[in-house]
Amino acid sequence: MNSAGEADEGADACLVPGCGQPAARHLALSEARLAFEDLPEGGRRAPLCRVHYRVWKKATKERRTLDRLGR
């Protein structure tokens, strides 16, 4: 089952449905769900590609700002 180096870090595919790009970042699944509600179950960590990581960052930043304004 251990093929030559294919399970190195960075070999994960982005968890966002329909994407499949190589992961650039790994987030906690619960964190990733703040921006992508339809992520599949399957672990505690959610690999995200560069594009979706940026989308996530933007989404969570807005959420944090709204949070702060709401208080």
Ligand SMILES: [Zn+2]
């Ligand atoms: Zn992606």
